[in-house]
Amino acid sequence: MSLNPADDRIATLIRSKLGDQVLRPVADRYLEEPRGRFAGRAGLLALPRTTEEVSVLVQVASEMRVPVVPYGGGTGLVGGQVMPHGPAPLVISLERMTAIRSVYPTENILIVEAGAILQDVQAAAEAQDRLFPLTLAAQGSCRIGGNLSTNAGGVNVLRYGNARDLCLGLEAVLPSGQIWHGLSRLRKDNTGYDLRNLLIGAEGTLGIITAAALKLFPRPSAIGTAMFQVASPEAAISLLALARDRVGEAVSTFELIHRQGLEFLSEVLPDARQPFETPPEWSVLIELGLATGQSPSDALEDIFVHAQALGLVQDGVIAQSEAQRGELWAVRERIPEANRLIGSVSSHDISIPISEIPEFVRQGEKVISGLGAFRINCFGHLGDGNLHYNVFPPKGQGRSDFEGQSAVVKRAVHDLVHAFDGSVSAEHGVGRMKTDDLERYGDLVKLDAMRAIKAALDPYGIMNPGAVLKA
Known part of the structure; x- marks a missing residue:
């Protein structure tokens, strides 16, 4: 890519301060x-x-009033990592900053640089016989700085919380170029405003996270996984409550799966082995992590027996080996792949109060059927209220047949989410895709406060402009 005169001046200034090894040609990825x-x-x-x-780099950008786009693994789904409009920015990728700086096993703390791939962070914890529980489909390529910047969720939020809950301290470069040395290992520190939680979830608009002090946990000695057929979303919620009554916080995963997702697997990924001969209308994937001396299979069987007596479950499969566990997880993990192959008219990452989910599902079906003969694949992290509510063309038609209706479907779904006091961005963030939604549905006082914080920390508006808050 050839540089314009402004880019050339910036490049010359950066090379004068850092040498030739920092700048690279801008690849398409x-x-x-x-x-x-x-x-x-x-x-x-x-x-x-x-x-x-x-x-x-940030100091130079600040002096030259050049936009900065922080780049992690590039796996974000709301456009926070790319800037399509405005002056060509300086993209700062942290992919070289991958060090595991230090480990404190007795404190259950791991300090890592922001460019570390999530899967490598998990492996570093495992090497100390510890668990870092953040688990995402993109964990082989996403990076911990991006996970924190978007406050990533995943399948273990029910037990361990979002990325925000897994972080004790941060090191970050603020929009002025100053380094905040906040890599605290303290679990109690009430010394004023919490900059850590301000930067987590800010999607690079308030600074660039460069390192983090992460919480580790004991590794469960035994893991049990099962898929149960449930009568309805109401039954699934009751099953979750029953499971927690039986085994407490050992429930780490509780995923709701609708028949449509299983039918999509049969349609475009027929090699995916499914646990039920006939796809049930609703099913749940449940996983337990138990302490020494407890049998996860026995615990899951106990849950099933009690749930069946209450009419909550009709059938189930309990994994008896790691291979069977992998097959059950493959069903859940390949549903998004099948979704992509089918091609959605509109996809939604939403959060609903858990007890309201059944009514939301019922009303959602009415709303969408009023717009056309669409197929709905509603699935996701029922245990924390996060659903992936995706709308697809009728069989035999494609997404291109409904380009004009995508915005109408999205608006209808998001209006309904708002009516249920939900969130139109549960775990993917706002990025650039949902800035209009934030303006439409966000609390006005909160938005004013966010703009004031942005203006105070980033007066020149250089940090990821257009993400989260409209430029």
């Missing part, structure tokens, strides 16, 4: 996002090796 909905642009790409180099 830094300008794309997984769903192909945004095409970004960039004037320069920088790959710093240290926090100090990040600081210099």
Whole structure:
């Protein structure tokens, strides 16, 4: 990519301070996002090796009033990592900053740089016989800085919380270029405003996270996994309550699966082995992590027996080996892949108060049927109220047949979510895709406070402009 005169001046200044090894040609992968909905642009790409180099880069950008787009693994689904409009930005990728800086097994703390791939962070914890529980489909390529910047969720939120709940301290470069040395290992620290929680979930609009102090947990000695056929979403919620009554906080995963997702697997991924001969209308994937001396199979069987007596479950499969566990998880994990192959008219990452989910599902079916003969695949993390509520064309038709209705479907779903006091962005973030939604549904006082914080920390508006808050 040839540089314009402004880019050339910035590049010269960066090279004078950091040498030739930081700047790289801008490859296409830094300008794309997984769903192909945004095409970004960039004037320069920088790959710093240290926090100090990040600081210099941001200082130069601040002096030259150049936009900065922080880049992690590029796996975000709402366009936060690409900037399609405005002046070509300086893209700062942390992919070289992957060090595991230190481990404190007795404190259950791991300090890592922001460019560390999530799967490598999990492996570093496992090497100390500990667990870092954040688990995502993209864990082989997403990076911990991006996970924190978006407050990522995943399948273990029910037991361990979001990324925010798994972090004790941060090191970050603020929009001025100053380094905040906040890598605290303290679990109690009431010394004023919590900058850590301000930066987590800010999607790079208030600074660049360069390292984090993460919480670790004991590894469960035994894991049990099962898929149960349930009568309805109401029955699924009652089953979750029953399971927690029987085994307490050992329930780490509780995923709701609708028949439509299983039918999509049969339609486009027929090699996926399904546990039931006939796809049930509703089923749940449940996983337990138990302490030494407890049998997960016995615990799951006990839950099933009690649930069956109450009419909550009709059938079930309890994994008897790691291979069977993998097969059950493959069903859940391949549903998004099948969704992509089918091609949605509109996809939604939403959160609903858990007890309201059954009524939301009922009303959602009425709302969508009023718009057309669409297929709905409603699935996701029932235990924390996060649903992936996706709307698809009728069989035999494609997404391109309904391009004009995508916005109408999205508006209808989000209006309904708002009516249920839910959130239109549960775990994917706001990015650039949902800034209008934030303006439409967000609390006005909160939005004013967010704008004031942005203006105070980033007076020149250089940090990821257009993400979260409209530029």
